[in-house]
Amino acid sequence: MSTAIFYHAGCPVCLGAEQMVAEAIDRSKYQVEVVHLGEHAGRIAEAERAGVKSVPALVLNDRVFHINFGASIDDLK
C-alpha cells in the first residue's frame, strides 16, 4: 500500500487542510498518517529529508505537496 503522511503544526491553516485534504485521501490506496510536528519535534528531521519546507504538507510516497502555507518548518525547531 502507498503511504500518505500529512505533516502539520496545529496552526489554523494546518487544521483546515487536515480536515479536508487528509480526510479526502483514498484509504483504500493510501495508509494515512497525520504527524503534528509541534508535538513530535523528533520527526522534523524526517520531514525535512522528505523535502518538507513548510506545513501543512502532504507526502505521498516520496513526493511532497505543500498545501497553502501555515508555518515554515524552520519556525518549528
Next chain:
Amino acid sequence: MSTAIFYHAGCPVCLGAEQMVAEAIDRSKYQVEVVHLGEHAGRIAEAERAGVKSVPALVLNDRVFHINFGASIDDLK
C-alpha cells in the same frame, strides 16, 4: 456527494500534483473534476471566485487548497 475540482495549467508542477494528489482523492466521497485552465480559459473566472490564486489548486467543496506553486492565475489570462 462532495465535489473536488483540481485546477491546473498543464505545467510540470501541475501535472505532478494531478497525478498524485487528484488521483489520491477518495472517489467514494468526492466527484473529482480536473480543469485545465490553459485549455478552458472560460473557467478562470469561476476559479477566481472560488479563491484560486495559483495553480495547481484543489477546491474541495468551497475550500481552496493551493498545492505547491506552478503558475499564478493572473499569468493564465
